[in-house]
Amino acid sequence: MSKLLEVPVIDIARFRSGDEDDRRAVAREVDRACTDIGFLIIDGHGVDPALIERTRAVSREFFDLPEAEKRRVARPRVDVSRGYTGLEDESVARSRDASATQGDLNESLMIGPVDRPDEAYATAPAAGQHFAANIWPQRPAALQPVWTEYYRAMGDLAATIMRIFALALDLDEHYFDDKIDRHISRLRLRNYPAQAEAPKPGQIRAGAHSDYGSLTILCTEDKPGGLQVCNAAGEWVDVPIVPGTFIINIGDLMARWSNDRWVSTLHRVVNPPAGAGGAARRLSIVFFHNPNYDARIECLPNCAGDGEPPRYPPTTSGEHLRSMFVTTQNAAAGQQA
Template sequence: MGSTAGRATAVDGVLDVPVIDITDWHTGTDAHRAALATAVDRAASTVGFLQLRGHGIPEATAQAFADALDAFFALPLEDKKQLRPPSPDINRGYTPPRTEKLSLSLGVPAAAEDLFEAFNVGSEASAYPGLGLPEELYPANIWPSVPGFRQAVEEWCARAGGLARQLTGIFAHALGLEEGYFAPFTDHSLDVLRMNHYPRPERETVLDRDQMGMGAHTDYGIVTVLWADRVPGLQILDTRGDWHDVLPEPGCLLVNLGDLLARWTNGRWLSTMHRVLPPTDDAGRVVRRRSAAYFHDGNWDAEISCLPGCVPAGTEPLYPPTTVGRHLSEKLAGSRAGRLNENAPREAARLRAACDD
């Protein structure tokens, strides 16, 4: 099956991203679960994004997490730079503004560096004793000495990670698989939480036309759980090549699918390209924006090849088999280390064909 033609609708340029309530997934009737799985399949096939209600993360947890982000990003730049990893190949610690070009992960050069700054934490090898996991893929986290930061971030990771694992069960059901199908691919998952900040300029600035808050990219792994301010900036690319604004509904988390699910489903489900324009107010002035993406990416050594039933008889899969570790390394070498990823020709073609409004 190839990618389904885009059937998502936009009102005043803002894309209608389906809102799905998963409150009763574990306790609902078979009919209720089937209807929910059908709604997820429709969103995954037409938009690649959905808005999640009933996610179970308390508002107090989200507020404590947002406060922790504010406290960290308010530090002086030189203090934050002390928390950079020893190498850009290590996906941890602080990333200063204008040091990444996300479009390179798709094999497309960017005219200018992205504006955002970020801080990453993720799965550590020490959390899985006895597995001999590679330290370069599961490195130790780098923590700032900001009171309460680590506690709030680890709590958010636990909640978002639990939600991501619940979603993989719903995904399996929607694809006609056993609910635990993805568990062997994710029991030592390479999960990363990336906290993003688009700072307000200290003085009025005129931005280059090609300047991006965050360049166009697809997410690399299985599923992303995204917390974000209700500030304009996030845009997603539909299957006709048009960019649309996306704003999360109050109380909802945005969820989008990554490359590995697109590979698994042979393009039936979409790993949707998205970007962040420099956030601006109604007067066109650059404003502050925050977001946090929890990437549930799978085991480094898991092999990803097309799922049963996703390749029509007499055809070949759209994507060759790969491993999670190999795929992530190629993508991260582009975005973080500035090396053009030459193994994303389909995605690069989509970006080059996009209508850049």
């Protein structure tokens, strides 16, 4: 069977409410998407559309605030994934290419877990900054409760997807349950403003990169200048925007966990056409799902065998993420030197 070169749409309602045959059929479709292109679009997810719209609306209110007010909740440092990051302050491509010099043409606001586990777990040395306090803006007042509700909804959806993943990888459906019950995920809203001025040479909305964690759940808009993925043929292809769906991709951690059976695919957000004006403003709601910081990441059963030994030494989710943040931080420091 030839590889998928476009991102498929998969209805997971059959997994959520179907019989065993339906559930395994969904798992097979997901396995093929994760093996071939690392991206899929899910329908039938059960998330309330009104919650998505509330999240989008309150986030637009925040990004419409004066720059000085947004800076009051600025990200405190690189290893603390909380707070506001301004336009061109970040270059995600540096995680892959230390020579990437241009800042990305987006701004963002980010939070971490909204339900803190017991103090001994949250403050253990291995926890690092994964349960650092969230930094909430004073305005708009509705942002904290709406984002909290959305974060919890994404945690529930991620748990469902991880059960599909387990079946897709020939594991017990609940294999990942105890590895994600205290997850260290991040919710990040990215605002891609309309471009009143031409970008610098080589500068785009978000440079080519792969995500760090287990999976990403993206809700975005059908606006000019959008998401592209690099397929198995080395071609950049647009990810279609299907109303009422989420875009899912696996990250480096899941690729490592599966011994590279599944691919963590390079992707980027390109610029809109010149002259697109205000219609090109895009808001993306991104949930980066990451397992418990102490979840052991080693080659999964059925992902290695005679001629395909484990490719990576064991690590933990927290250590994997910390190493990725350090790599990015060092690359950024090299650019500033």
